[in-house]
Amino acid sequence: MRFHVLTLFPEAFAQPLQFSIVARAVQRGQINIDVADIRDYTHDAHGTADDYQFGGGHGMVMKPEPVFEAAEAAERAQIPVILTTPQGELLTQKLVEELASSPAIAIICGHYAGVDERIAEGLATRPVSIGDYVLTGGELPAMIIIDAVTRLLPGVVGSPESVAGDSITTGLLQHPLYTRPAEFRGMTVPEVLLSGHHAEIDRWRRRKSLERTLEHRPDLLSTASLTNDDRRYLAGLGYAPPDAGQVEGRGADHAQD
Ligand code: ADE
Numbered sequence: 001m002r003f004h005v006l007t008l009f010p011e012a013f014a015q016p017l018q019f020s021i022v023a024r025a026v027q028r029g030q031i032n033i034d035v036a037d038i039r040d041y042t043h044d045a046h047g048t049a050d051d052y053q054f055g056g057g058h059g060m061v062m063k064p065e066p067v068f069e070a071a072e073a074a075e076r077a078q079i080p081v082i083l084t085t086p087q088g089e090l091l092t093q094k095l096v097e098e099l100a101s102s103p104a105i106a107i108i109c110g111h112y113a114g115v116d117e118r119i120a121e122g123l124a125t126r127p128v129s130i131g132d133y134v135l136t137g138g139e140l141p142a143m144i145i146i147d148a149v150t151r152l153l154p155g156v157v158g159s160p161e162s163v164a165g166d167s168i169t170t171g172l173l174q175h176p177l178y179t180r181p182a183e184f185r186g187m188t189v190p191e192v193l194l195s196g197h198h199a200e201i202d203r204w205r206r207r208k209s210l211e212r213t214l215e216h217r218p219d220l221l222s223t224a225s226l227t228n229d230d231r232r233y234l235a236g237l238g239y240a241p242p243d244a245g246q247v248e249g250r251g252a253d254h255a256q257d
């Protein structure tokens with residue numbers, strides 16, 4: 001997978017992508033991250049990449065010419081061209097999965113008050129927001145996209161199960177995790193996890209996922225695949241699941257009917 005990043009701040013990418021799983025993916029040649037400086041494609045001695053807004057208003061706007069030229073220099077093939085912007089489609093695991101199936105993606109990091117609309121209309125194919133808050137620029141969102149996509153690529157994360165069982169990928173938040181010691185400052189690991197009883201462990205984990213999802217992200221429950229047992233458990237916690245979206249046939253560990 002090749003990432004083409006177009007940014008006014010290429011130095012922002014030097015450190016953050018140089019450790020752990022993403023760095024290892026680069027070393028192994030599983031991903032390639034090209035960072036292009038948009039300012040290299042400006043046309044004046046000052047490297048002017050932004051200008052005042054037509055119509056007036058606060059904040060500068062990124063000029064179209066250098067961004068188009070930087071993108072054209074980066075790749076000729078038809079690839080998704082992401083524009084990081086609070087006005088974009090929300091980044092979800094589903095969108096990350098879709099992006100991970102492409103051989104390459106370009107990411108234009110928006111900055112200042114925003115980008116000239118012709119960049120959004122004539123160049124970017126996917127405006128993407130990482131959340132309902134406004135950052136100072138699109139560099140952190142670009143790194144988040146690179147990180148999330150990279151860990152889905154074959155062979156990048158040790159075990160495929162750890163990716164398949166991800167929080168959110170399963171439609172629910174992840175259950176709690178524990179490691180040694182079994183007791184720490186008076187806090188103990190739930191007995192069931194030490195029991196070696198795999199069906200009981202699966203059942204406990206499933207229920208903890210349901211509890212957490214209900215507490216922190218109840219919106220996910222309307223689209224998650226829930227068994228009748230899940231629904232009964234949630235009902236016992238005071239949640240009334242909508243009728244739509246019921247999917248049966250999960251693994252035997254979950255289907256208690
Ligand atoms: N630029 C500024 N805020 C952003 C956000 N929430 N998502 C993507 N790009 C942004």
